[in-house]
Amino acid sequence: MSLQIEHVTKRFGDFTAVNDLSLTVGEGTMYGFLGANGAGKTTTFRMILGLLTPNEGRITWNGKPISYATSPQIGYLPEERGLYPKMKVEEQLLFLAELRGMKRSDAKREIGGWLDRFEVPQYLNKKVEELSKGNQQKIQVIAALLHKPKLIILDEPFSGLDPVNVELLKKEILNIRNNGATIVFSSHRMDHVEELCEQFSIIDHGKQIVSGTLKDVKRSFGQQNVRIRSDYGLEALSGLSGVTSVTPTVEGAIYQVDSDETAERLLTEALKAGPVRQFEIEEPTLQDIFIAKVGKEHA
């Protein structure tokens, strides 16, 4: 049960929206898509859903192309809210669940539980347009998950939610993953991806710039931060080869270094000046990687 994207390219006229994208999402794992607006995330999702056909390459789910026959196994959360503004919450959820092949009676039974878990049971008979944006987003998420899909595609699931509800949603998503569903989601928020995803891609202008597991990406990034706190002068350290940048702090500095050896030499040099109160090698954050790869203007 895995989703496979092999060398997929999508062009609209002269414009290349997605360029040679390849990735595999294993069963029961979560895959993150990072990218600025217009990077090609939504186009990729639409191709996975079969709404668009790739110009090159192929996308398969369990070795078979995705078609309307497989749509009951798929849950999709569009980037903007995709609900009928005038329909009541319950009718809406029933309609969408039925459309995805769920029995009406089953759906009816489960809606209550979902609303309770998302702490919005009072909206069962409200029209969607009467709900706040965050609550609409919750209903939208329920609509994508209600029919127990095996493959879940979430386009910006956390947008419009406050921190409390983000945690709520994270918990539900992890829950579903633990039950064996395969999840692909996109986000602007590095911390969400860092926290939830085993694997991820950074996409920029249709190109996959970085991809792999978090650990591998961080290791191969080749840059890490060294934080040193000392009461003695550290001026001499800035000139060491392998140090790419220095950010002074109140009691010391943060050095960006290219390798573990450079970090060790930094420590040796610092100890020469006097006792060191803190020495720490920090892993690069996804934020650092994203900025380094995509450019500051997109962060």
Add this chain to the structure above:
Amino acid sequence: MHEFWIIFKQAFMTKAKTKSFIITTVLVVAGIFLLSNLPRILDSIDGIGGDEPTTMKVIDASGKLDDPLSAVLQANESDITIEPTEESEKDLEKQVRSEDIDSFLTLSLDESNTIQAKYTTLSSIEMSLPEALRNALQTVQAGIKSDELSLSSDQVDSLFTQVNFENNNISTSAKSEDELNQARILVYVLMFVIYFAVILYSGMIATEVATEKSSRVMEILISSVSPVKHMFAKVLGIGTLGIVQIVIYGIVGFIAFKTSASEATEGIGSFFNFTDINPMTLVYAVVFFLLGYFLYATLAALLGSLVSRTEDVQQMIMPMTLMIVAAFILAASGLGNPELVYLKYASFFPFFTPLVMFLRVGMLDLPMWEPLLAIAIMLVTIFVLGWFGARVYRGGVLMYGPSRSLKDIKKAIQLGKE
């Protein structure tokens, strides 16, 4: 097929449950009852106030006219009573000016015994009163003249014998005058029904599609069902809703006219007496309503899929609306003379067929092949439009941005292929 029915049901039920739909239906039903009982209602209003007998002050210079006039008016069962007066014309004029009386009549006879009458009033808004007086005076005049010529009343009657004038249509299939008049009324009523239904429901579809697009629910829908299925489920769902609504009106109308069939409604009853009507006219009405609806609804769905905001819908379907209006104007122009040559050509243009061909088939005796050919042309057009619409729809529903022109059709087809 399962998904088709889910969407069909959803399109039907959500619309049927909207307040605006329920209110419109209730209002029209109330309107039908009101209309069918209108004569009775008017009667009861008459009973309460209004229509009190009019007293007319008459200055009769000759002194010979007021009595016969009174007699004639009485014989005519008129509400006007004559009140001979000695007051001067000036006084009466003053009274008219101060609105004490509405009007007065001055009568005299000239040397050739011809009645000279002058009706004085503030403004000549009231038409029936002077007309009734004139007619009565005409009768009085005829009496005076026949006396002069010493004619008996039989002789006078024979003078005014009506000509026997009959329309004799020698074509074997031509419709009689009566039939034609009834057909005209029926065709006119049904033309209105088709016209409004097509405009209303196709507009509904375009708005519905645009709403789904603007709320992005479309992306979920067409990832579960093919756009083509979605489009036709929508068109059929709303079409069924329209048929249900019209059937409700039809049944209510029938009940209303039946239950109110008192003496007072006999006038309207005979007006709507369709006993002589060819049942084929009704069959054609149903056929052309259905075909017209599907033709325009398919087009509306296509156009609706091109806009991304509901505000732009009206602008986008404007050309389509104008086409229906044009069809209606053409058909209305032919009510008086359905044999106009341009109507014949127009009736085969599929977007005009539902109204113009219906008019012709309802009022003329066309050879069978004409309506059948028009129906065939429409079916082909609907099929082509459905096929073409599905291709536009596929891309159109994924297209966002300020799209509000027909040029976007090309873009949509391109996107649909991809």
